[in-house]
Amino acid sequence: MQNQEVTDLRLTYKHSFWALLIIVIARFSISELFEFGSGADEIVLKRPLPQGDWLYITHYGAMATDMDTLRFYISKPIEGDDAGVLSTLNKASEFLITDSALENVHIRDTANGLGISVKGAIYRYSSKEYVTEGDQLRAYRITLTQLDDHSRN
Secondary structure, X not given: OOOOOOOOOXXXXXXXXXXXXXXXXXXXXXXXXXXXXXXXXXXXEEEEOOOOOEEEEEEEOOOOOOOOEEEEEEEOOOOOOHHHHHHHHOOOOOOEXXXXXXXXXXXXXXXXXXXXXXXOOEEEEOOEEEEEEOOEEEEEEEEEEEEOOOOOO
């Protein structure tokens, strides 16, 4: 008589849990190692504002299929080196994203905020930015002027 072993390859909850855990750990390990999609690459401008906050502009060097962009933030002063500042800014929301080069961006203080002129495409823009510190709320009105040097031919 021949003894046949029965192989049971059913997927149990225990197997599913361990497979999912391995996938999650591998994903986070790989993303930390290569930093895919990590926020801004470098800070290109830090500028104090009259109300005591700071304007930060970061340059995001995109991967091959995307355009490089500038991201604009208004925040309380952020202490630390650029890596620490970038880490904090990557968790904040930007009020302006553009593909302009830094030399095509002109910033001026206005009575109630900032005036910004850019050449290039605008991907995101908010006309009002708020900074909170304790119970204090400061509002900045962002006036944007988009310049276009291409003629329609």
